[in-house]
Amino acid sequence: MKERLRQAICAALETCFSNGTLGSGEIPTVVLEVPAHAEHGDFATNVAMTMARAEKKAPRKIAEAIVAALGGENDLWQKVEIAGPGFINFSLTRRCWYAVLDEIDEKQERFGLSTAGAGERVQVEFVSANPTGPLHIGHGRGAVVGDATAAILRAVGYDVQREYYVNDAGNQVVTLGRSIWLRLRELAGEAVDFPEDCYQGGYIRDLAIDLKASDSALLDLAEEEAIKKCSAFGVCQVLEWIGADLKLFGIHFDNWYSEQSLYDHNMVNTELAKLAAKGLSYEQDGALWFKTTEYGDDKDRVLIKSDGSPTYFASDVAYHMEKFERGFSRVIDVWGADHHGYVPRMKAVLAGLGHPPEDLEVLLIQMVNLLRDGQPFTMGKRSGNFITLREVIEEVGSDACRFFFLMRRSDSQLDFYLDLAKQQSSDNPVYYVQYAHARVCSINRNAKEVGVSPPARGEVAFDRLDRDDELALSKMLSRYPEVVEGAARHYEPHRIVFYLQELAAQFHSYYNRSKVLGDDREVSQARLYLVNCVRTVLANALTLLGVSAPETM
RNA sequence: GCGCGGUUAGCUCAGCUGGAUAGAGCGUUGGCCUCCGGAGCCAAAGGUCAUAGGUUCGAAUCCUAUACCGCGCGCCA
Numbered sequence: 310m311k312e313r314l315r316q317a318i319c320a321a322l323e324t325c326f327s328n329g330t331l332g333s334g335e336i337p338t339v340v341l342e343v344p345a346h347a348e349h350g351d352f353a354t355n356v357a358m359t360m361a362r363a364e365k366k367a368p369r370k371i372a373e374a375i376v377a378a379l380g381g382e383n384d385l386w387q388k389v390e391i392a393g394p395g396f397i398n399f400s401l402t403r404r405c406w407y408a409v410l411d412e413i414d415e416k417q418e419r420f421g422l423s424t425a426g427a428g429e430r431v432q433v434e435f436v437s438a439n440p441t442g443p444l445h446i447g448h449g450r451g452a453v454v455g456d457a458t459a460a461i462l463r464a465v466g467y468d469v470q471r472e473y474y475v476n477d478a479g480n481q482v483v484t485l486g487r488s489i490w491l492r493l494r495e496l497a498g499e500a501v502d503f504p505e506d507c508y509q510g511g512y513i514r515d516l517a518i519d520l521k522a523s524d525s526a527l528l529d530l531a532e533e534e535a536i537k538k539c540s541a542f543g544v545c546q547v548l549e550w551i552g553a554d555l556k557l558f559g560i561h562f563d564n565w566y567s568e569q570s571l572y573d574h575n576m577v578n579t580e581l582a583k584l585a586a587k588g589l590s591y592e593q594d595g596a597l598w599f600k601t602t603e604y605g606d607d608k609d610r611v612l613i614k615s616d617g618s619p620t621y622f623a624s625d626v627a628y629h630m631e632k633f634e635r636g637f638s639r640v641i642d643v644w645g646a647d648h649h650g651y652v653p654r655m656k657a658v659l660a661g662l663g664h665p666p667e668d669l670e671v672l673l674i675q676m677v678n679l680l681r682d683g684q685p686f687t688m689g690k691r692s693g694n695f696i697t698l699r700e701v702i703e704e705v706g707s708d709a710c711r712f713f714f715l716m717r718r719s720d721s722q723l724d725f726y727l728d729l730a731k732q733q734s735s736d737n738p739v740y741y742v743q744y745a746h747a748r749v750c751s752i753n754r755n756a757k758e759v760g761v762s763p764p765a766r767g768e769v770a771f772d773r774l775d776r777d778d779e780l781a782l783s784k785m786l787s788r789y790p791e792v793v794e795g796a797a798r799h800y801e802p803h804r805i806v807f808y809l810q811e812l813a814a815q816f817h818s819y820y821n822r823s824k825v826l827g828d829d830r831e832v833s834q835a836r837l838y839l840v841n842c843v844r845t846v847l848a849n850a851l852t853l854l855g856v857s858a859p860e861t862m
Numbered sequence: 863g864c865g866c867g868g869u870u871a872g873c874u875c876a877g878c879u880g881g882a883u884a885g886a887g888c889g890u891u892g893g894c895c896u897c898c899g900g901a902g903c904c905a906a907a908g909g910u911c912a913u914a915g916g917u918u919c920g921a922a923u924c925c926u927a928u929a930c931c932g933c934g935c936g937c938c939a
Contacts, residue, residue: 340879355881358919368919393882394919439939481939596937607865607935614937621939649866650934675867676932717875720867722932724874729888734901736888744901755898795878807876810886821894821903862901 310408310787313385314352314399315339321378322356330374333363343788350390350398351406351784357395368395403780407771409787413842414766421793421849426467430636433459435643436555437474440547441485442510444554444698447645450723451674452698453714455643456560457802457854458672464853465797470563470637474628477544478568479621484508485547486540490532492517493539497528516543554699558707559855571627577619580627580662581612589661599626604657604666626658629669633659639668641800646673646720672800675722677714682728705730708856712739715806715854738810742847743859745813749844750860752825756837761826763841764834773832778819779839785812789846793853802854809850816843 318339325331337359344353357372364371372391379389388400413420435455438448456471463469476482488507492514495501507513520527520542527535548565555562571577581597584590589600595615599622602609612623632640644651652673656666679686679696686696702710709730716738717723735741756763764770774780789808796804825836848858 338879340881342878342881344882345877345885346883349882353882358881361919396882441939476939479939484939594937598937611937616937618937620937645933646867647933652866673867721875722868726874732901735903737901738887740901741887744899748899748902752898759898791878799878803876804878807886814886817902818904820898821900824898826898862899 324378325374350400352399353396406783410842421789424466426465431467431639432470432637433641434472439476440544449698450714451643453711461797472564473562475567482540485543486536488513489539490536577627601654601657604660606653606657641670643672646675674719677723680726709739715802742809742813745816746847746858747862749840761833769838770831770835773835
């Protein structure tokens with residue numbers, strides 16, 4: 310619809326140029342936007358204003374010429390007006406707005422999808438929490454944002470892979486093993502001095518108990534070997550927990566990528582050799598450095614420590630280069646905002662090894678503040694433990710949890726009100742939206758009971774939808790595909806959430822004002838058609854966010 | 863000190879590529895159940911868009927500086 314309008318404007322401009330009313334001869338980019346106020350019509354363009362300079366004419370004069378060339382009303386618009394400093398406002402016909410209802414009815418769950426991404430291969434890597442402890446609330450936000458972003462990109466036609474990078478190779482894994490080992494000895498009755506740099510959480514003891522049950526001979530082994538076994542067991546077990554938590558959250562990864570495998574396949578050395586060959590690394594103080602400062606980082610970074618062991622950064626170089634070798638044209642990393650200092654060096658890696666840095670997009674997810682009774686609430690029951698993601702999901706449910714995590718822009722901090730998330734009232738946005746969906750389902754059940762059948766496409770009496778709020782709802786529905794597209798282009802799932810809240814509000818308001826199932830059969834059927842389109846869009850949007858669209862509540 | 867993010871109504875936040883009179887929810891105040899699910903709706907009050915400059919037809923939006931809040935700045939991960 311917007312496109313048809315754009316074409317009409319371009320054609321009008323051509324007319325102006327050929328008959329000499331306008332002189333510059335260059336068609337500018339025609340921007341059409343939805344005005345903030347309804348009295349300004351359905352779409353507005355500012356071309357007359359942007360052309361003012363080149364034409365050396367007053368914007369309103371230019372607008373007049375364009376409007377004259379556009380001609381009178383037709384099946385697309387019913388009114389064209391010049392307003393304000395030179396806006397051209399279009400009011401479209403009711404008929405053409407109602408056309409979107411047929412489109413929704415036809416496409417159903419495909420309404421809102423597009424092929425804009427053209428099958429381009431994109432990877433979204435998210436969560437990637439160290440396998441040394443359960444997921445906490447902060448991981449949860451990244452998990453949901455990553456998952457929803459992936460879903461949205463898929464909806465607009467990208468070939469998306471979801472990946473979890475498992476840091477199973479670094480020091481932290483040894484620390485995990487040692488922590489378990491010490492607890493194990495404690496269980497055997499030894500007095501153990503548990504160091505501060507070991508993992509303090511109570512889950513370590515749980516792991517030790519489990520391990521003791523499955524491998525009682527462990528205590529007889531030499532320390533190094535025992536710790537190794539403890540590490541392997543711990544990583545395996547913790548990953549299982551993480552997988553279970555994510556499953557509870559409805560998140561599925563296409564691929565779990567092991568950091569250790571980069572070493573096993575000698576890929577770290579291979580990439581480091583490439584850097585050396587390009588003269589991008591050097592030795593100093595017994596360590597190997599990457600000249601990240603050549604690409605905008607504020608200091609160079611160590612790849613190999615003076616003790617000969619590689620840094621986390623070294624494997625990350627290999628990992629990211631390997632991503633591109635796998636054929637992704639774009640790679641999206643979802644990180645906690647506390648890792649933001651890492652962005653410049655990662656971009657430097659790409660630049661140094663011959664990829665445009667823009668091919669890597671890093672989404673930084675700001676912190677979550679949990680609040681209960683309005684009070685900050687970050688510590689769990691056992692002191693020293695962050696509240697786990699699982700505890701929150703079990704308390705408020707996956708739907709509410711996901712919805713709340715998506716309610717804010719990722720780069721602003723999020724206050725998570727536990728009480729509100731649990732509340733079953735319209736104050737709780739997730740219930741409010743879900744209830745709108747359930748309400749249409751309820752109307753459908755009722756319609757069946759009173760014998761009003763949904764009308765067939767093509768036989769809907771759109772002229773009986775003569776109320777302003779019916780038109781407004783249709784306009785709202787027609788915006789959905791653009792909202793999805795915008796969310797995809799900017800990696801901003803929260804846009805869908807805001808849209809949902811707005812749509813639900815408009816629907817509830819409509820519902821309250823006018824009975825869908827009334828005395829007039831034709832009107833009832835038309836309204837039934839309309840509210841079912843609302844239902845479809847609500848369901849599509851909720852599904853995109855991984856939130857359920859219940860038929861009853 | 864340097865870097866990143868933030869600053870919009872009493873509170874929590876939206877605000878698209880710079881557009882017309884800056885929006886929503888909560889809270890406050892006042893209304894609405896003979897009615898498809900009140901898990902809902904309607905209305906009112908509430909603003910120096912942190913501050914000061916700049917860019918221009920036009921700035922909450924872009925640029926510069928300042929203030930405040932959060933985070934980061936290791937041969938940790």
